[in-house]
Amino acid sequence: MLINADFSRRATVSGDEYQWIASPQKGVERVMLDRIGEEKARATSIVRYAPNSHFPQHQHPGGEEILVLSGTFSDEMGDYPAGWYLRNPPGSAHQPFSDPGAIIFVKLRQMPEEENRTVRADTNDPNCWQQLTDREICPLFTGGYEQVSLQRVNAGVTLFPEPIQSAELLILSGTLCTGEKRFAKGSWIRLPAGEYPEFLAGSDGVTYFEKQNHLGDVMNRSA
CATH class of the missing domain: 2.60.120.10 (Jelly Rolls)
Structure with missing residues (x-):
């Protein structure tokens, strides 16, 4: 799957152009902004968690970067309301969920192998x-x-x-x-x-x- 995959060109998606697509996990939808690959992909997305939804434990071989846009996003390390920035380096793993629901901006598989810093910033x-x-x-x-x-x-x-x-x-x-x-x-x-x-x-x-x-x-x- 290739979405806005030519990085030598300008790419834009307006908020009123969002197309929500169901993920493999019930209650979790996403807007694909750019993507190279299928389910395991280098991807930039807006992800929406319905209340009481979750993802199973999984690893991030190329790292994961998150900005919480609304609601509260959670994992084993804590609860993160809107405004929190999270950075999980390559090789990290977690089991994310949201009790009240959340919308997050997510970038996957976009860090170099040597990146080793975990970031939690409010x-x-x-x-x-x-x-x-x-x-x-x-x-x-x-x-x-x-x-x-x-x-x-x-x-x-x-x-x-x-x-x-x-x-x-x-x-x-x-x-x-x-x-x-x-x-x-x-x-x-x-x-x-x-x-x-x-x-x-x-x-x-x-x-x-x-x-x-x-x-x-x-x-x-x-x-």
């Missing part, structure tokens, strides 16, 4: 945020191959004032403008290397999850 904690001139940043992870953060950008500000190597965004609130296009909450955007001066925060500002410089290897493979 982005609701004001102490996690740093104030800059035109935005606030909540750093989540920095490695030799990627930088992950949440950002709150003021109205009219250019998101990328300099060229980027690659970037991936999930809009959490507000709007992102590019030309006549408006991306609202829930929109997902993946950008290859280049300049993007037209990407501006909307009139109410924009808050988003961002990954940068993480697509080099996969873009080389797809070239």
Whole structure:
């Protein structure tokens, strides 16, 4: 299965374009944003847990990255309400579930084999945020191959004032403008290397999850 699998091209999915597909596990549905592979795949998805749903114990040979968007997501390590960022390195395993229901943003099999850090970060904690001139940043992870953060950008500000190597965004609130296009909450955007001066925060500002410089290897493979 190939979905938005050409990483040398821009890919977008607006929140109003979501197509929910049942997973093999009852009560769990997903929106496939990009994917290379079948059930065991390199994948980026929005996943929805119905109340009292769960997945059986499973491993993550290529790692797993999660941002909880709503509800409460849980596993053996704890309960994670909306705003929590989780990072499980390659070779880790868990048994996820949700008692009240949850929606999460998930990236699977996208970490190098040598990655060994487990991360649990509550982005609701004001102490996690740093104030800059035109935005606030909540750093989540920095490695030799990627930088992950949440950002709150003021109205009219250019998101990328300099060229980027690659970037991936999930809009959490507000709007992102590019030309006549408006991306609202829930929109997902993946950008290859280049300049993007037209990407501006909307009139109410924009808050988003961002990954940068993480697509080099996969873009080389797809070239």
